[in-house]
Amino acid sequence: MITLLSRVYFLSIKSNTYYEELSKRNYISRVKKIPVRGIIEDRNGNKLAVNQMGFSILIKPHLKSKKNKEKLNDAIDLIVEHFPKQEKKKLLRAYNRKDSAYNHDFVKVVDYLPYQEFFPKYTLFSSKDTIKVESAVKRFYPYRKAASHVIGYVGKASRLDILKNELSAHNGIIGKNGLEKFYNDKLQGEIGYKDVKVNALNKEIETLDEKEPSIDNSIKISLDIELQKYIQKIFGKRSGAIIVMDANNGEILSATSMPEFDNNIFASGISVKEWNIMRNDLNHPFTNKLINGLYPPGSIIKMGVALSFLENGLDENFTVQCSGSIRIGNRNFRCWKSSGHGKVTFRKAIRESCDDFFYKGSLEVGINKISQTLDKFGFGKQTGVDQVNEFFGVNPNKLWKQKKFKQPWYVGETVITSIGQGNMLVTPMQMARYTAFLATGKLPKPHFYKANYEEPEDLKIPEKELSMLRQGMHDVTHHAKGTATRHIKSKITIAGKTGTAQVVSIPQSEKVRMKESELKYFHRSHAWLTTYGPYKNPKYVVTALVEHGGHGGEAAGGIVSKIYDKLYEMEYIKSRD
Known part of the structure; x- marks a missing residue:
């Protein structure tokens, strides 16, 4: 009887907090809000590192099967048709690499397209159920070569970067050099969130808690x-x-x-040819x-x-x-x-x-x-x-x-x-x-x-x-x-x-230098x-x-x-x- 009563006490009282937390997870969904990377200004307010607005393109997961392969090809063909610089082989490779049976999120195949270039096609792409369009930003250095070593640049976050920096897993970039890296924690800001109550169909019912991402993440430096x-x-x-x-x-x-060197080549992605030319330069631009x-x-x-x-x-x-x-x-x-x-x-x-x-x-x-x-x-x-x-x-x-x-x-x-x-x-x-x-x-x-x-x-x-x-x-x-x-x-x-x-x-043998x-x-x-x-x-x-x-x-x-x-x-x- 003592053992039975002890077990009832544990299940009804002591375990209540644990099961209550599990229950919350079943009906509360947290949506993370990613801050926009802060800008870098010189002492007079001239912007040295800014964010350019644009769009990324994602494709619905699980389209690799024979049954859905045609839908995948149609989606990629649509991208290539309207944006000829995108290569079909690379887009397919990106999709196949990221898609899996365990992934239920749309797969990003195009990281960034400039706002002016994509916006006229926005309605067309948004109307496709196999395609998802999201807003995106790209780092841009207006003064290009000026102060490039000091300012530094951002690049795609590696697996090691993501292990050390949680936020880089969400925005996909991290400071790689110069001030961009030294002050990365300041510039990337703090992540926000929104906790919402959802029903069994995952439909939002009520907002329970909300925190905006930080906005005080820019820096003004002494450089002129x-x-x-x-x-x-x-x-x-x-x-x-x-x-x-x-x-x-x-x-x-x-x-x-x-x-x-122009830091924008890293923000946009540098070709192997460009990299080798600069790497082999005896004046060591890097x-x-x-x-x-x-x-x-x-x-x-x-x-x-x-x-x-x-x-x-x-x-x-x-x-x-x-x-x-x-x-x-x-x-x-x-x-x-x-x-x-x-x-x-x-x-x-x-x-x-x-x-x-x-x-x-x-x-x-x-x-x-x-x-x-x-x-x-x-x-x-x-x-x-x-x-x-x-x-x-x-x-x-x-x-x-x-x-x-x-x-x-x-x-x-x-x-x-x-x-x-x-x-x-x-x-x-x-x-x-x-x-x-x-x-x-x-x-x-x-x-x-x-x-x-x-x-x-x-x-x-x-x-x-x-x-x-x-x-x-x-x-x-x-x-x-x-x-x-x-x-x-x-x-x-x-x-x-x-x-x-x-x-x-x-x-020593040289008498006259x-x-x-x-x-x-x-x-x-x-x-x-x-x-x-x-x-x-x-x-x-x-x-x-x-x-x-x-x-x-x-x-x-x-x-x-x-x-x-x-x-x-x-x-x-x-x-x-």
């Missing part, structure tokens, strides 16, 4: 697309990268990775060089190395006598100026980019201490910019080499690292951030969207030391012997540093020019890298000068000094 287009134009057909960043807060006004391009920094690293010298015991009056080379073991390490620079101070070493000064200083300080200082400035680390798969770069030292190559560190590696060669590798984004620090004394976090902003980090570097290096950077662009003076022709007083990063080493123009294109050095301005009141950093461009001042000086003049014209900079 008109400035971006201008820089793209003056950069021409060169390969490389240019970044324009607010020196004080890390906002990015423009970020160009060249060559660029690589976001801003964060994924790894380059030796060359001489633009010298201010950071100089700060390491000062931090680790070298006096501000430290000088060397540059004779054009220094011999270590069986090798001569040459200064770029074969006749030498004579007596060299910190300021002169920056102004004239004397290699010998850094060779000798690095032997005093050592690679581990240099690496430790450069680590503070963000080398060998991600900057945290709101882009996906950012590279770390390489800030080498003895432990790094032992772990990576199981080899000891040699003195010769210390001296070549001190001038930004050897194993050291950086990204243009890291160099722009480091330049902002040199300008302001604080290290900002680069960002495109305000949600990724962080307060710049005060590195507590003595102002006296920074001031001395800033004077050297001013000399680079204004002193008669400055390495960029002949090439900087701007209305704005700027400070900067040139860099020539070798791609191939120079044999070949000119860059005499080298094969892919053997020419990469050209760097990183700057800030105005000099007295820094507002913006402009960092330029021209792949295989040779000398930094010659290759990038004209481009950088025009960018500062454009910033002045657009009133981002209001004071010339």
Whole structure:
């Protein structure tokens, strides 16, 4: 009796909630409401990524049998007749792949047709009981190639994407790169629903609960697309990268990775032929060089190395006598100026980019201490910019080499690292951030969207030391012997540093170095020019890298000068000094 009473209690009371929930499922139907993907705007409200309205075509399931095959063929023939670009074989393949005995939903065979193209045929297709028409959207990038690497693109959601992101199973797309991927959760919004009471015939009787999908899913970024287009134009057909960043807060006004590509080819679907052409391009248009391009920094690293010298015991009056080379073991390490620079101070070493000064200083300080200082400035680390798969770069030292190559560190590696060669590798984004620090004394976090902003980090570097290096950077662009003076022709007083990063080493047997123009294109050095301005009141950093461009001042000086003049014209900079 006790067992029987216990069972009755369980069935009538304890199990009531469980069976009540099952009962609800039998008469309550949930219809999901899919949000429209948010748009991306530049700082002035120009739309960089939007949604174009259109239609998709679906065909009734279970038409593959002999009895219904004619209906299937008629439906597909109707599509091909009115939209000749659709191929019958592909439509049949899409239907057969998605249709099964367990599927009771209409099968989508055409993902998207533009509104203007389909709407005149809407009535015809809607009248067919084997065809279903649904509204659809396609991502569109109005500015095409401009800022393509930064904006990114969306694509069809894969099975793995769907496992990680439930909403992508309903809208079929997901951010694949750039801001589209980094802020995918924000842009796709939150799904809504409508709970309705239905009868035994699945006919809606009453709405019980309803939640609208989110609409606050657009983002406005710091990019100025008109400035971006201008820089793209003056950069021409060169390969490389240019970044324009607010020196004080890390906002990015423009970020160009060249060559660029039209993101719309991914939204619409890229052909195998198009893909292979772009993939095999030696200038790597798919690589976001801003964060994924790894380059030796060359001489633009010298201010950071100089700060390491000062931090680790070298006096501000430290000088060397540059004779054009220094011999270590069986090798001569040459200064770029074969006749030498004579007596060299910190300021002169920056102004004239004397290699010998850094060779000798690095032997005093050592690679581990240099690496430790450069680590503070963000080398060998991600900057945290709101882009996906950012590279770390390489800030080498003895432990790094032992772990990576199981080899000891040699003195010769210390001296070549001190001038930004050897194993050291950086990204243009890291160099722009480091330049902002040199300008302001604080290290900002680069960002495109305000949600990724962080307060710049005060590195507590003595102002006296920074001031001395800033004077050297001013000399680079204004002193008669400055390495960029002949090439900087701007209305704005700027400070900067040139860099020539070798791609191939120079044999010891070569007494007179070949000119860059005499080298094969892919053997020419990469050209760097990183700057800030105005000099007295820094507002913006402009960092330029021209792949295989040779000398930094010659290759990038004209481009950088025009960018500062454009910033002045657009009133981002209001004071010339």
